Amino acid sequence: MSAECRRFDERFAALLADDDEELRRHLTTCAECRAEADAYRRTIWGLHQLDAANPAEGATPDGLHAGILRALDKPAPIARRPWRTFVIAGGLSAALAAAALLFFLRPHHHHPHRSSNPMPGVEALDGIDDEDPCHLIGDIDDEELAKVTAYFKKGV
Amino acid sequence: MTLQLALVTPPPPDDDETLIARFRGGERRAFDELVARHEKAIFRMALRSLRDQADAEDVTQRAFVQAFRRLDGFRGDSSFRTWLYRIAFNLVVTHARDAGRARRAMQSLDAPPPAAPVERDESSRRLRAAVAQLPLKQRLVVELRIYDELPFREVAQIADCSEDAAKMNFHHALKKLRVLLQENEA
Numbered sequence: 500m501s502a503e504c505r506r507f508d509e510r511f512a513a514l515l516a517d518d519d520e521e522l523r524r525h526l527t528t529c530a531e532c533r534a535e536a537d538a539y540r541r542t543i544w545g546l547h548q549l550d551a552a553n554p555a556e557g558a559t560p561d562g563l564h565a566g567i568l569r570a571l572d573k574p575a576p577i578a579r580r581p582w583r584t585f586v587i588a589g590g591l592s593a594a595l596a597a598a599a600l601l602f603f604l605r606p607h608h609h610h611p612h613r614s615s616n617p618m619p620g621v622e623a624l625d626g627i628d629d630e631d632p633c634h635l636i637g638d639i640d641d642e643e644l645a646k647v648t649a650y651f652k653k654g655v
Numbered sequence: 656m657t658l659q660l661a662l663v664t665p666p667p668p669d670d671d672e673t674l675i676a677r678f679r680g681g682e683r684r685a686f687d688e689l690v691a692r693h694e695k696a697i698f699r700m701a702l703r704s705l706r707d708q709a710d711a712e713d714v715t716q717r718a719f720v721q722a723f724r725r726l727d728g729f730r731g732d733s734s735f736r737t738w739l740y741r742i743a744f745n746l747v748v749t750h751a752r753d754a755g756r757a758r759r760a761m762q763s764l765d766a767p768p769p770a771a772p773v774e775r776d777e778s779s780r781r782l783r784a785a786v787a788q789l790p791l792k793q794r795l796v797v798e799l800r801i802y803d804e805l806p807f808r809e810v811a812q813i814a815d816c817s818e819d820a821a822k823m824n825f826h827h828a829l830k831k832l833r834v835l836l837q838e839n840e841a
Contacts (some may be wrong), residue, residue: 543784559695567719
C-alpha cells in the first residue's frame with residue numbers, strides 16, 4: 500500500500516457518511532483501495548445483518564416503561580455530603596499546620612557550641628547543665644546547691 | 656372543512672426541547688414523554704453491549720433516573736438524546752467493568768442470549784464473536800454509528816472524544832473485525 504493509499508485508508512470511516520469526495524475520487528483510480536473499501540463495506544453490511552437477525556434485540560421488555568416511571572417516583576437517596584469531606588480534610592490540614600508551627604516555635608535549648616566545654620580543664624558536673632541558666636532557677640535543695648558551689652569553685 | 660381536519664388531526668408531538676421546557680415548568684408528565692421517546696434506543700444500546708436483558712433494563716432505568724435528577728443542570732450544549740446516550744454509555748462502561756458482568760458479556764457471544772434466536776449461519780456467529788472481542792469503547796462506537804445510525808459528531812460527544820478520534824476508533828474496530836474474522840475462519 501502506497502503512502503498516499505495509507506492516507507486514504509484512515510479515512511474509510513467517511514464512506515459511511517459519504518462526506519469525503521477526495522476519497523471517492525481516489526477509489527475510482529486505485530484498485531487496491533477499492534478492494535479495501537469493499538471489504539470495509541462488507542463488514543459493515545455483516546454487522547447490519549447481525550442486528551437484523553436478532554429481532555429480540557429490537558423489542559423492549561413489557562415492564563420497561565412502567566419500571567422506569569416507578570424508579571423516577573422513588574425518592575432520591577440521601578445525597579452524600581461533600582462538605583463533610585472538605586471539613587474533615589480542612590481540619591486535618593489545620594491540625595498538621597498547627598503541629599508544624601508548634602514544632603518550629605518550641606523553646607530552643609540547643610546551642611551549636613554546646614558540645615564544647617566553656618571551662619577547659621573542668622569536667623562538667625553531673626546533673627548540672629552549664630549552658631542553661633534556667634536550670635538553676637527554682638527550688639534548689641542544699642545538696643544541689645553544694646554541687647553547684649563546688650562546681651564553680653573548681654572552675655575558678 | 657379545515658376546521659374539521661384540525662379537530663381530528665392530533666397535534667404534532669413536542670420536540671425534546673419543548674418537553675424539557677415543559678418539565679422545567681413543573682409538568683412532570685413531559686418527562687414521561689421523553690422516556691417513551693428514547694427508552695427503546697437506550698435499552699437496545701445497553702442490551703447490545705451487555706448481552707443481558709436484566710442488566711440492560713437496569714442500566715436503562717438508571718440512565719433515565721439520572722437524567723431526571725440532573726435535568727436542571729442540562730445546559731443544552733448537545734441534544735437531549737446525545738446527553739442521555741452519554742449517561743447510558745457511561746453506565747454501560749461502568750457496569751461492564753465489573754469483572755463478572757464483563758465475563759458474562761464476553762461469553763454471551765458463544766452462547767447467545769436466551770431470547771435471541773440461534774444464529775442463522777456460521778458467518779454471523781463468527782462476526783458476533785469477533786465483535787465481542789473488541790475493546791468495549793470501540794465496540795460502543797461501532798454500534799452507535801452502525802445500529803443507532805448516529806453521526807460521528809454525536810458519537811464523539813457520547814464517547815467524550817473528538818470526532819476524528821471517534822472515526823479512528825471506528826476504523827480500527829472495523830479493521831480488527833476483519834482480522835478476527837480471518838483468524839476465526841483459519
